[in-house]
Amino acid sequence: MKNKKLQNFVLPMACTLFLFACSKDGGNNSQNSNTSSFSDINVSEYISENINYDEEDFVTNWEEEDPIYITLAGNEISYDESAAVMTSGSTVTIRSGGVYVLKGNLDDGQIVVDAPDTGKVQLVLNGVDINNSKSSAIFIKEAEDTVITVAEGTENHVSDGKTYTEDDGSGEPNAAIFSKDDLTINGTGILEVDGNYDNGIGSKDDLRIMGGTIKVTAVDDAILGRDLVAIKNGTFDINAGGDGIKSTNTNEEKGMIAIENGTFSITSGTDGIQAESSLYIAEGTFHLTSGGGSPETIEVNQEMMGGQPWGDSEAEETEAADTASTKGLKANVDIAIGGGKFELDTLDDAIHSDANIIIMNGEFSILTGDDGVHAENELLIANGSIHVNKSYEGIEGKTVIINDGDISVVTADDGINVSDGSSASVGPGEGMEMESAGNALLTINGGNVYVDAGGDGLDANGSIVITGGTTIVSGPTDAGNGALDYDGTLNISGGTLITSGSSGMAQTTSDTSEQNSIMMTYSETQKAGTLIHLEDSDGNTIATIKPEKDYQTVVISTPEIVKNNTYVLYSGGSSTKVESNGISTLNYEKGEKIVEFIVADTVTYVNESGISEAPTNNMGRPGSNDGQGQRGTPPTGNFDGGQGRGSTGSSSQ
Structure with a gap:
């Protein structure tokens, strides 16, 4: 080697x-x-x-390379007797570097490459069907370099048996195509591999795939490289009982997967693409289904708040360790995605890193039984179209930065969650815990962000910073969660923020913000679809929103809300155009005037009677957090303040 x-x-x-x-x-x-x-x-x-x-x-031509032709016919093998080839029964052993062209059927035999220090071995599959009932069908035992070329216009099939009777004592080989050294697969033909014993294609060193149509069915992992899996292009149709594509070396300088392009259809019992260290994807089209896909309904653990377990966390970690991983894109170190189209349907997280994730661009459609995008450490979204259409939690990390993009999440629990585990208990109470703010940070610098959350909308065990973009939060409807939930501060200096949801845990922006906000609290719950319209005293629209869920509290912050100006809030009415995030952009027909008021402070609290004091939520904290967050057991009872429209008397100030 x-x-x-x-x-x-x-x-x-x-x-x-x-x-x-x-x-x-x-x-x-x-x-x-x-x-x-x-x-x-x-x-x-x-x-x-x-x-x-x-x-x-890259070399796929072979006709002018003085090739050695090996013809397979059942259990009979023919070749030039002067070649460095040995046969024993139906086993063909290649002993020297060179180009070997295989054609025909081998009913129960094996192609072995055992050519140490003799240069490159190129195996050209020129229309073969190779089967071995006792071991690997193609076994690269030792070679300086081996390239398998799938000849243009040919169909090739390789399979092994369900049980192996021949191995080297270490459980190897264990794949229909198995290499102890580096292996490259190139060409434009079709290669179909059945791994009936364990894996489909496996390399103990580097595995490089340059192109072709690769179809793999495997009992366990389909495509496996220990030190590296590098895919330049190709069309992949994978059905694996274990992982679809996998690297295994735990050394952070190895164990990588790098995909430059290709089309991937992967159905896997466990992870779709799993890198033991880091995963890099530049482009490509990916259709991944892991662990049978997302469940029809997602159960929410009512004992979880803000991502912090209220039960036995050690027991939960043990249970998680004993559960098979069923993620879509997974890396134990980092994930970097430059672009591509992704359709991910996963039982566990759709995109998961034990360290960091960076998404520069791409189109993502995600259905998952757990998190849409989860980084244990840092998560950066620079651009792209990311739509988490079903999830437990949408986007999660210790630090989440959104610079641009079109992002929407639909969640059973929290929408965007940042938590670093650094919060500390500062005061016990009956059924309640007080927590100081952690160091986690959510930053939204641009883009369009829409959150439809069953739990907290934007949830920070720390602080939130918004400098630009448009952020819309719809929900939750129960009083045990809030559209905004942060323990430190929420400072907004630009962009648009509109939230609607229940009032029990409602918060608004911090009074240290550069941009002004209003927080409207209704006396009773408003029905989903009831338009909210805010305009200034000259009739200029500030915001019109159509919440998809029942709501009792609304927060609006835009650069157009100016101190000492008068504003009017309307309820109901109609609009001829409503965007997917609920914003009305055309021809608002006014509904009922609810309240007229003057903005005098950075945060203005309003109810149906006019300017009000900051409301106190079910956890005893005001709508604008002072940096000492509180968490506790959710209150019981009727959280939503009743059903139907409440009193809508108006006043002016």
Whole structure:
């Protein structure tokens, strides 16, 4: 096997690093670092610069390479007797470098490459059907470099048996195509692999796939590379009892998956694409179903608030460790996505990293039984279209930064959740815990963000910063949650924020904000679909919104809300155009005038009688948090304040 030069490439993410190290060059060991800015990462260029290929990885022509032809006919094998080929029964062993063209059917046999230090071995599959009932059908035992070329215009089938009687004592080989050294698959033909024993295609070192149509069915993992899986292009149809595509080396400088392009249809019993270290995707089309897909209904743990367990957390962690992982895109270190189209239907998290996630662009349609996008540490969304259409929680991380994009989440529990576990109990009470603010931070700098939450809409075990964009929160309807839930501060300096939901845990923006806000609390719950319209005294529209759920509290913050100006709030009426996030953009027909008021403070509290004091929610905290958040057992009883429209008397000030 050729020597390798190890290179480290760092992708900074706030105070943490993406670590990237993959090469395929001969030479002495060396280390180089390459840094780029947090918001200026071209994932495609990054992969192409740092995943190195040898010239032979691209070579698919073979007719002019003085090839050795091997013809398979049942259990009979014919070839040029002068070639470095040995046969024993129906086993073909290739002993030297060169180009070997295989054609025909091998009913119960094996192709073995055992050619140490003799140059590249290129196996050309030129229309083969190779089956082995006792071990791998193709076994690269030892070679400096092996390339399997799937010949243009051919269909090829490789399969193993359900039980192995031959291995080297270490449980290997364990795949229909198995390599102990580096393996490259190229060509434009069709390769169909049945891994009836364990895995489909497996390499103990690097696995590179350059193109072709690859169809894999496997009892366990379909495509497996220990140190690296690098896919340049291709069409993949994968059905796996375990993971679809997987790397296994726990060394953070290895165990990577890098995908530059391709079309992927993956149905997996566990994870769809799982990198033991980091996962990089530049482009591609991905249809992933993991663990049978998302459940029809998602049960919400009523003992969970703000992402913090109220039960036995140690028992819950043990239970989670014993449960098979059924995620869509998963990495134990980092995930970087430059673009592509993703349809993810998963039992567990759709996109999950034990460290950091960066999404530069892409189109995402997500159905999941748990989180849509989950980073244990940092999460950056620079752009893209991300639609989490079903989830337990939508977007989660210790730090979440949204710079741009079209983002919507529909959740059974919290919509966007930031938590770092740093909150501390500051005062026990009967059925209630007081918590100081943690260090988690949600930052929204731009884009269109829509949250339809069954639990808290924007939930921060720490603080929230909004500098731009349009953020709309619809829900929750129960008084045990709030459209906004933060323990530190919510400072807004730009953009539009509109929330509607229950009043029991309602909060608004902090009075330290640069941008003004109003918080309207109705005496009774308003019906879903009842328009909310705010305009200034000259009749200029500030905001018109059509909530999809019942609501009792509304928060509106826009740059057009100016101190010492007069505003009028209307309820009901109609609009000829309502956007998907509930914003009305055309021809509002006025409903009932509810209240007229003057904005005198950074946060103005309003009810149907006019200016009011800051309301106190069910947890004893005011609508604008003072930095000492409180969490406790949700109150019992009728949380929504009754049903139907309440008194709508108006006053002016």
